[in-house]
Amino acid sequence: MENVRNISKNTLMVFFARGFNSIFGFTITIVLARHLGVEEYGKFAFVYTLISFTVLIADLGGFQVITRELSSGQEKAKSIIGSAFLLRIFISALLLLLIVLLTHFIQRDVSIRIAIYIVTIPQLIFALNTIFVAVFTANNRFGFDALMQITSRGLEFLSILLVVYFKLGFIALFVGIGASYLINGFLGLTIYLKNYGLPIFQYDLKYCKYLLYESLPVAITTFLSIAILRVDIFVLKILKGSADIAFFNIPYVFIYTLIIVPQSFVSVIFPILCKLGSTEERSKFIFVYEKAFKLLYIISLPISTILICLSDTILKFTYGTKFLASTNALKIMGLSIVFLFLNSLNTFTLISIKKQHLSTISTAIAFLVNLIFDLILIPKYGFLGASVATSVCYCAYFILTFYFVLQSLGRLNLTYTFIKPIVGAGVMALFIAYFHNVNPFIILPVSIIIYISALLITRVFSPEDIELAKSLLFPYRTRHSES
DSSP states (O other): OHHHHHHHHHHHHHHHHHHHHHHHHHHHHHHHHHHHOHHHHHHHHHHHHHHHHHHHHHHTTHHHHHHHHHHHOGGGHHHHHHHHHHHHHHHHHHHHHHHHHHHHHHOOOHHHHHHHHHHHHHHHHHHTHHHHHHHHHHTTOTHHHHHHHHHHHHHHHHHHHHHHHTTOOHHHHHHHHHHHHHHHHHHHHHHHHHHHOOOOOOOOHHHHHHHHHHHHHHHHHHHHHHHHHHHHHHHHHHHSOHHHHHHHHHHHHHHHHHTHHHHHHHHHHHHHHHHHHTSSOHHHHHHHHHHHHHHHHHHHHHHHHHHHHTHHHHHHHHTOGGGGGGHHHHHHHHTTHHHHHHHHHHHHHHHHTTOHHHHHHHHHHHHHHHHHHHHHHHHHHTHHHHHHHHHHHHHHHHHHHHHHHHHHHOOOOOHHHHHHHHHHHHHHHHHHHHTTTSOHHHHHHHHHHHHHHHHHHTTOSOHHHHHHHHHHHOHHHHHHHHO
């Protein structure tokens, strides 16, 4: 019972932190887009994308490996952390040198160059927090991770608001962001030292090589997963310009923000999948997968429909008329929402049955599909071509992972799951199209009611589904009623 309570508490902490990050990240893009305009917002999106990769490359998948090592060997914790710390400093120094050289010789825009210089070192210092988070996570203390996420995004949001309010300019944005990274980095260090003390800084070449070797596969998979989302920005920068980056990044932010929905849900059922995947109870595993698939599919369809049918209204309300050129891009990316939701489930499913290498293969192929379509479509169609490439990539990734899941689990009973909700989404789309000019705050709730009514009329939910939903929403009530 105590373990269940701890898992529930930790899950709520992580969900809260993720939700906080997503909401504030989305709000930041709205504030900046309205403040900077198309061209400068495109520059900001490019620099921000670059620094997001900085943390990823600096970590090199170390978070997962360090967490695993500490979970199985706490007696050598200080030595492990010391080796990881020294390895991270070495990688960060090489990365800093590489970024400075590339920026100096390749980047012609002086404002972008200065922004990269300003924010790189604070970002690398902030990246050390992933080691501290690994230590706390290995000790089942998830509050530290939640605190770091919240303070990081909160300080960043506050610095951006101050720069915008006092109209300090483009470069000042990155001074503020860099300062927020430094503050958060030193905050993380202080909390770590207070709880665990100084690590043992002893150079162990053999163990450093081991950490690097173990981390690289995880790093490659993580890098490709992020690259799928962001490679379009770099191709647009090379082949087009800042305006195209801005018009592409706006719908991308919508897509990226919505990722929290499937990831949060799958995180809850992941321990169940892992437990069933390690036993011979394959029928129960398939049951959980089918129900999760059904729920994510049903949730994703109305979201996709709303983004497609109300894209212009949504953009006008959030970003203003300057970014209405992104309307068609948002429609195109809205089509990929269903694939995006189901991809999270398929990826975690493959991991739970110890076939994560199939997820890596799928990620690599999807990345290549995205890159190839980018190179073909962007020269002629710009940000619209990038949007098509992204949607095709998500579709390819879903087909691959779903194929691997089918190969592992066998035939699944999903025919009616695919067909029936489409009827409800179609009725919903017709309603929105007919009353398109009505206040969206009226259209949205009514259209959702119409969708749910269509699901009930077509009997999408079985009595089994309803009982399962009750057990998930009210676990303690269900437990007491059975006893």
